[in-house]
Amino acid sequence: MTEQDFDFLRVLLQVRSGLHLSAEKGYLVESRLGMLCRRRGIESISALVATLRREPGRELENAVVEAMTTNETLFFRDRTPFDLFRDVILPEKLAANAQSRQLRIWCAAVSSGQEAYSLAMILDEAAPRLAGWKIEILGTDISTEVLEKARQGLYSQFEVQRGLPIQLLLKYFRQEGDKWRVDDRVRAMVELKQHNLLESSTHFGQFDVIFCRNVLIYFDVPTKARVMAALSQRLAPNGAFILGAAETVIGITTTLVPDPLHRGLYRDATSRATQRPEPAGPAGSPARSFVPLS
Template identity: 80%
Template sequence: MTERDFAFLRDLLHRRSGLSLGTDKHYLVDSRLGMLCRRLGIEDIPALVERLRGEPHGELESAVVDAMTTNETLFFRDRTPFDLFRNVILPEKLAANAASRSLRIWCAAVSSGQEAYSLAMILHEHAQSLAGWRVDLLGTDISAEVLEKARQGLYTQFEVQRGLPIQMLLRHFRQEGDKWRVDEHIRGMVELRRHNLLDPNAHFGQFDVIFCRNVLIYFDVPTKARVMDALAQRLAPNGVFVLGAAETVIGISTSLVPDETHRGLYRDAGARAVSSAPAGGGFVGLPLPPRGA
């Protein structure tokens, strides 16, 4: 792979996904796109680049983005954000939204689904308190491949052992051979859609809670600021924003400010007085299942 080919791939990935690939990442490109070439029957990376130059904005570009995007995740990853959701965010929203009886949550980089299903399991724990509520839980990702895995809800023994409490495994999963599938009542609580964080998002409406964890670390500062500002526009009044443990808004965006009490929790700096109802084209909420389901 020539430096010219590498520069072309770096530009494509940044333009299409926001991924900021360092000049020292030749090995990563060689590894991931080498596997993609073998899978697609393309001779080598220079041949792949040649095809990309001749077929801009096609399925091959999407396959390259999918191959280069990091999709590492696990159930209840880092634990603290989920404790915050269970013990701080959810009680706060139950009180604040008592009149509308509506709760909208967006996992903005859902990967293969573990984060959204972890939140769904917590919501299931509170099914009695949420009886009669409209609860929308949206998960989006740029990768069609990982979204399909999320829709299937089928995970290996290794994947369910990483962060998932055994009681939740037994309550919300069923074993299929050497794998485990999330039960339909949990999968049915999550709406999954393909979405690029660099694309317009107004059609999703407003959200009470946005999780965007462990994805912005791969962006350069201008792209981080652009994405944070766009996501902040989707927060309902008094909405909350959750970042990953290694991420911050400080020095990047003024649209969000850290919560004074809870680390990792951010709030809309402007607190715009707008309706939290979905905009046109918003997805339909799904009822919570009975607690004993």
């Protein structure tokens, strides 16, 4: 791969997906696109670039983007955001949305589905408190390949051992050979759609909760700001926005601000919830029938 090939691919990936490749990432391009070339019978990355230059088209460009996208995920990843959802956000929304009895959640960059299904299991555990409610969980990703895996809901023994408590495995999965499939009821709670975070999301409407974790770290600062501004417009009044543990809004956007009471939770800058006092005593504590994540 020549320097000119790398520059072409770097611009293509930036424009098509927001992925920012620094100069030292050449090895990653060689590794991932080398595998793509072998699968497609293309003799080299330089030949791949020549084809992209000569015959630009969505199908091959999408294949390059998918090959370069990191799809690392696991059930209840980092645990804290899911505790926060169960113990803080869900009780808050049960009170705030008592009249509409609707709850909309968006998992942006859902990858192979573990995050969305983790939230669905939490909500199923809270079913007595959600009787009569309309619950929507939307999971989106730029990669059609990982979305197909998410729709299948079929995971290896290694994948279900990463973060998933044994009680939930036995309750919400059935074994199929050496793999485990998510229960149909849980899968039915999640709608999966292909979506590029650089494109308009206005057609999705507004959400009470948005999870956008561990994807913005791959973007440069202007792209992060652009995506956060767009996502904040999809957040309902007093909505909750969750980033990854290594991500922050500080120095990137003023449309979202940290919740003063809960680390990792962000609000719309105009949200009254950012001023809400800490609930006191047992009355402010949610009932817990959920299996502990520890």
